[in-house]
Amino acid sequence: MMTLGKRIRQLRKERNMTLVDLAGDKITKGMLSLIENDKSKPSMETLSHIAKKLDVSIGYLTREGDEEWTRQMLAESDFSHYFSFPFRHIEDNILPYLDRVSQSSKGMDLYNIIRIYYRYKGEHDIADEYTDKIAKFYRSIGIEHLVVRNRLNDAISLMYSQDYREAYNRLVECEAEVTEFKTYDPHLELEYVYLKAIFSVLVDMGECVLLANRVIELSYDMENFKYFFSANMILGYYYGLEGEMEKHGEYEERLKRYLQFNRQEKYELELVDEGHPITVFYVLTEDTKQRAGLYEAYIRKVEGHHEDGTIHSSNMAFYHPLFLLEMAYFKKDYGTVVENYKEGMYIRSAAQHPIDRIIMATRSCVYPLSLYYLGEKTRAREAFSNIEATIEDIKRSVFTKEFNMIRDIIFE
Template structure:
């Protein structure tokens, strides 16, 4: 396969041009020679000039991979990427498929999208140089004036800060991105607007700015209704329902749960039903204290858990059993629970940190005071950086009771 320099030389010779003739007045003969011998890379401005001198489109010079092959690769990779996002387990096969093409992709949408997916997969695979491909992807999107794709890149980069629990920095980046699109009068499609609204709202929640978050969430819900767009309705109702639980607004919680159950029935989405059962079980355990009802909800879902993936239900099962006074059984289920790596929001983290507090209570009642102190201390250390949510009050109360 020809390199860029080889292709320029071939076209130059085919048109009977000397190096000097092709260089013209805008380039030096020496620089053109370096480019043809692959010892220098032309800028996009220089590439456009060379293409004009040769009478071809710039993309023709860059097209090292046939268009049909590129589209076939992207179609295959998009499918694999969508499937892998459900599991978050092994992105290596996708990386290996794109890697041979990464340095020789032509200047077009398919290339930019492949580089974006390549970067995302490298990030999830914990590879250090993931940002290099993302920057190349963003440059291509910018050159092609694809503002919605640029927005996706900006949001991904901002949410990586969220994953590092740098919530204020993430919010600042997200808001700067929105301003940049406003300043250039770029029109984002409605789905991107809802993405920005949702991510900005959950960052406000993460920083304890509930008023700003609720206002933005309500605006997004109204916008969705007005435009008949159900793209983010599941996420919006779920977060609002969870927030209603945290602030003790039973009426709002019931409203959002009811709306979500209707939406689950409308879309025939079992995952929404599972999420709602988990939300209800958590509410019954941690706030209502109806442990028997919580256990029934949990058991209904554990029966369907063929792969043993429902670790969050293990936690709720353990809490329900503790509330029912079945300490040994509770201990077994709590020890089976693992906090998922993809959880980064203070709401999710704080909820999971309850585990060690419950373990501490059980060990204390079993007369294992040293173990009780150990787990109470773990829970306190984990919850200390989190916002002042009911989980923090509970965990610090357990710590005080056992340690002090």
């Protein structure tokens, strides 16, 4: 087991701090050297100072929990995976050994994963307990802006259980704290505004528009474009569905300029038509031949990137069958669509925000439409109803316009 002194030295070096940096004006460099070499025991006041400087709790410094094990648990599974969540890893390797979770920032990362696990399970009381644990830790070491960030992460965790309105309400509750602590964490406001925009889709679309525009403003002001693509996509999509094509075009042009100097894997997967990056109607198009050509070129491009190793295999495994299916639909090869469609293939098991879920449900309607055009109207209606059930909680939205138009066709 690592001694107190060795643990302090390891943490200091991990943070690229010198003895002088860690000592500050509270203790001498010589005293700190004695502590690190286990030749002197620090007082509680000194220990508190060291813990705060190292961004850990006193409990962690005094060997509460197991840092190496905690890091290993975080490294052994991809918790940021878009298409799956490691339930088995958590149930077999983490939950039985909670006493080993280190009381450090890494331990709080693991607590956040456990919180998400319980959101998935619908066990919100337990999930909220982990929100409190994380808040208590950061408060104990005096880092209040991370207490606020924990509240944002708590709202994000509710996306995994699709409790969007509750997430919105929790964001509203912490707005004053975000305003107070954004000085200490400049990007706190940007993340807050973006999250509130996403969750306000089902509460107040007018507010969503204002907030998404604010995200774009803050992106320029802070030179942080993490949410720039998404905010422009949402607004361009919204105005396109509303028939305000001039405004739709403004956001599309801004996005095209942005994409000229910012290429990422996720954009390669999302953009079928780089000339018109913001799609308004995903399935209902007057020129199916032109759309089929776009899909054919897109699939060749993505397959090439995959062979080069520039697109993650899990992304390819999920999206490739979808685009092949949609290309077959636009080529009016309805038999191929019916043969290759699998229920749930458009549903990602990891969290999606409501607009993404609506888009994927709309795209999956190539299946009931293919049945309809093959004369299988009863099966088409049943298939559509099954898809509609997956977005029952969010179907009353401006973003379901195309979905509702497809319903009108199938249930004529």
